[in-house]
Amino acid sequence: MCWCHLACCYKALPLYTAAILFVEFILVIVRIAIFFSPSSQLVTNSQAVAGFILDWISSLAATLLGILVALTILIILLAILAAILAALCSSRNRVHSYNEDSTSNTLKDLWKNKPLQRLIQLNCNCPCYIARPKARFIARLVFLLVCFIFRIIAIALYASAGSNTNGGSLAIVCAISLACLGTIFLIDLYHYGVWWHYRPQCDTRCSLLSKKHKRYIPYHLIGVNRTMRLGDKPCPDGFQCRNRLLEHILIFHSDDFKPQERYSQVQQKNPDDTLYIGFHRTKPEAAVSIAHSDFSISTNPRTTMLGQGVYFARSMAETEGKANSAGAYICAEIQMGRVKNVSPGSDINALRGTRDWWATYDTVYYNHPNDSRDEFCVKSPDQILRWVMVVDPECDEKVRNYGLDTEFDDTKCGCI
Template identity: 45%
Template sequence: MCRCFYNSLPILHGLLAVYEVICGIIRLAIFFNNNNSNKSPNSNGNPASSNQTTMITITVVPQLPEVPQILAGFIIDWISSLIPTMMGLFIAFIFLWLGYRLLRLCRTGHHQPRTNCHLRYLIANKPIQRFLLFNCNCPCYIARPKWRFLVRFLFITISIGLRLLAIILYATAPTYNNQELFNRTQKLSWICAITFPSPILTLLLDYYHYRVWWYYVPSCDQNPFYRRYLKKHRRFIPYHLMGENRNEIQLWNEPCELQQHCLDRTLEHIMIFHFNTHTPTPRWSDVPNKDPLTTTYIGFHRTNAVAAVSIAYTDFNPSRTIPQMLGFGIYFARSSYHTQFKARRDGAVICAEILMGRVLEIENNELDNVSNTDAWHQTFDTIYYRHPTEPLRDEFCVRSNEQILKWVMYIERPFDTKVELYGLNTEFADTQCQCI
């Protein structure tokens, strides 16, 4: 159901635009209709006296386009209806095309099936749909879904404000005591008012689109009830947004240019704009100004998809299945790439911010003091293992999930089918002119 609804978003946007086109045509007809009487008679005098002359003054009533307030309202109304205007022009083009084909068929009696194919392609073409709906497909939106929503929110909010202003101008315009002019201005305001829900519904559809991307729920989360993730769980990130999918030659979709020198510790930034070999924090011994109460560290944890979903609801559980090289606790690596050589399960990667607390750094000759035990929990919060030859292969173990402050995670491709079912990984594949 949700997949069908998501894939139908362009159709729903189009239906709302067509509805506004119909209302817009009615407003145009009312605004430019000049059949009303432009004279309003006013009688002066006392009709009770048959000998008294009755004076009749005729007030010339201007047409709607001649009333400055109504004209201003119409212009503002049109500016707020740019999307319906584009859709109306497209519909007019389709009708002209159909009319041309009908005339050609009547004249030649020859039917060209290719023309039907071209017409169907024109209507179903997604870049054309996005162009008509002012829904840009800029590459910067691939890894930044929030940007798209904010731009759309700003555009639609301005349209709603202008539409509301147009309604007020229509409803309060002077009518010069002319009933027909009054009726027409009221019709304009009412017809404009009934289109008011359309941009609001459009905004809700855009918000739903944004939620699907940025508040993603993987297919392996089969919880049928209301999802209440832990506050520590910031979000699932769909796997097609991972750093390995950034394009170094595509403007606004390239990986972080600072690479290993990047100081941004935002978890989403680390996962989306860096490759899986990125180590966002130096070795623990190289971290300056360490404070057991405040110093945090970025770690990566790998597990299977089902366990990752469980963590989102219930938090991490310390590992107690022997053997445990650094003792009982929760294990992390310095990069996503190096988790695959340490974890016993596969399918999901978690990037977490961890409060290290009291740290004991050890090397190979000290492993026997901490392995397969939790005795060190009484004195230390974290055991940090320094690899003798490869610093990138360092790992550490924390004693409690209370030290894990927040995390983001992604489910790997074989275990999450939602990305392909919804077409998220191909949504930008047909982009034309770098933005449509």
């Protein structure tokens, strides 16, 4: 099993971040002690003061953690004081027990409060990031980059503060703290990887994925799970949306969207446009095999109404009744090539189970009386340019094991 399947690593990310910020908080205390030391003479040095201000701004997250630590210590001291006072009264045992339980629960609630954790880490939890992990990662990356630049400038200002000060020592401690920023960046990178380079529970292969495979998408990001908060709302354009990004189609329009008009209508408007979006449903094991290799051609005469090839539906919802197997959905971009359009009035039976049309056409497109149920068959997997996949909840325990489906549930004020 690959390391990326370890749920404990992901669930412990807040703990890892808190530990790193605590180390950085200690380094902040050391820098403050050096800066305000009577023998350092840094307080009167303008360069050192400017460096200290930049240094403090870049250490804001660690400072917030220090405030939380101080608050925790204060709660513990108050609990001890309450226990001592309780020992002086006749109801000592009852009050002591009550205070002990109350303090324990307060501390647990304090440290397990996710919004508070995000505030300390300056890690925004805006609902728009639910469907846009990349945007969240970039925002965090920009924040860390700004902190890194500020700290580099601070190191330079400390070092140039003069030989008669402790600027050199302060620069060294500040340089050591850069390792904390680097580690937090690696944690953010891992968090981003779990979300946007997700692998479902059924994919335990450590081999490389196909170049055509863009990514798996966790099922809880799919359209039916959209909230009504901020950027996580369903796309306001609905049926009229013309966004062709595969991720956007699956996340925001999995049930309510026909990515394009019928292919014949697309060709009438733009004959040079031979790209089309198709949906495919299959078993999770088959989806994993496709992700690591490519699609395979269907040859069973009972299921190949349009002939041998790879089958796609025009909308994701209509793959339900067409596929003989279930558990995974695929949204793909397809090069249609030369297309043979057929309809219920034409002789479709002549196509069943054959590949006679391969010599003249690349694709057979079936225009169903209900246009939502259109489907088409391509003769070669080479026509399938790229795809994204989603595995059903019944076949993917990883989302629940990692807590991805509840990670944003406790958003209190729309952001943190």
